[in-house]
Amino acid sequence: MSANIEPGLWNWLAYWLSPEILVAIVGLLVVIVLITVNSIGLIYAELKVAAHVQRRPGPMEVGWHGFLQPVMDAVKLLGKELVTATAVDKTLFIIAPAIVILPLLVSFIVIPFGEKLIIRDLNMGLLLIFSFSALNVVGILVGGWASHNKYSLLGSLRSVSQNVAYEIPILITVMSVVIMTHSLSMQGIIAAQSRIWFIVIQPLAAILYFVASTAETNRLPFDIPEAEGELIAGFHSEYSGMRFALFFLAEYTNMFIVAAVFATLFLGGWRGPILPGPIWFLIKVYALVFLVLVARWTFPRLRFDQLMTLAWKVLIPLALANLLVTALVIKLVQ
């Protein structure tokens, strides 16, 4: 009897497990592992950087130099109760963490880790990253709204206004790179930097992108949405256990993606001497992440109106001027 079933099963599997689908499944698994490892590593880096800036040793007890501390934190969060307050909008409350994390998974499709190490080099890859990381904000808004808590709501409202404000300078600075490369594909942009990195040609755009993307990831000094002193924890005040952990995971993944885009746009992506491409890419990404981590202990948090002033009165005009000059120069060179 089993002989009758098996060929059918194998045919069925062969039909569904076509190479494309296999690649997709393996890719998804790799991305999920990467996100987790990246977040755990970044939490450890965050603890250690914070400690050493203040001349403390940081976590030292769990594992060698506290190396397993973030792992134990994750285990603790896994074991915690998922508290759902009675007043919350249950459906939205539960799906909000998913809305925050899922778009970030999509962004990994087009991140070029190496010459061949990219899940798919879409011809509008940059656009895909920016459109999906914008969805992140929807998750934050939904989470804050569903929490039925004034602090959560205020936090998510701030997050939305901040992200809307900082999305504009990011897109304009990216545009000034794109009109130089005539390509939205990540590999195309890297190929255009074979002779010289764009950070040399476009230093202003690089700085603008760095500042605006730090704000985009809600990192200090732009962490208005979760300003502890004012809003408890902002949009994730009501979340506990793994739901809270998903927000955290999203924040660290977002940092990685933003740094990866910076490395692709301005630092020549995986290009570099001697070492293989993926290692160069990761070195560049984590160097940028390190700068963001140190920024937390370097700059005081901006007030909300200062934040808006910085975006609308400084970053956007500068980005526009940069775009204008770039376009002019390209036209004159041609």
Add this chain to the structure above:
Amino acid sequence: MGLYNYIKDIVSGAWTIVLGYTVTVPELFRPIKTVQYPREKLTMDPAYRGHIELAMLPGKDGHLCVACGTCVRACPSGVIKVQGVKPDGAMGAKAGVKFLIDYSRCSLCGLCVDVCPMNALRHSMEYELAHYSRWDSVIDLIARYKAQQERG
């Protein structure tokens, strides 16, 4: 003028980003100041006032206490108890054989150290003074002195 100030603000603001990093990044690589307490022990300042102990005499095996009781009378909290005996057949001074303090009520005023005619007392460098019961805080200074002598 407005445009000039606007640009000046932006340039000085951008410069503060660099300045900020030059302050914090070197701080990352400077030595750590905090002590990993249970793993590392603190070295106390010479002026630290712990509970009292019998002063060590380098090169001798006895202490200086003669059980005169001056410290017992001077103590405002009444936490000191001293007992002495005359050595067999000896003339003159007694030697302290029991010296107990109840540290839980000691106010660390240091009067006993000041009044001691033999300069037998001093403040210790002990700082781990938490106890499980209040009887644990009764410290036998003679036993402590002997233990210190054995350690050298």
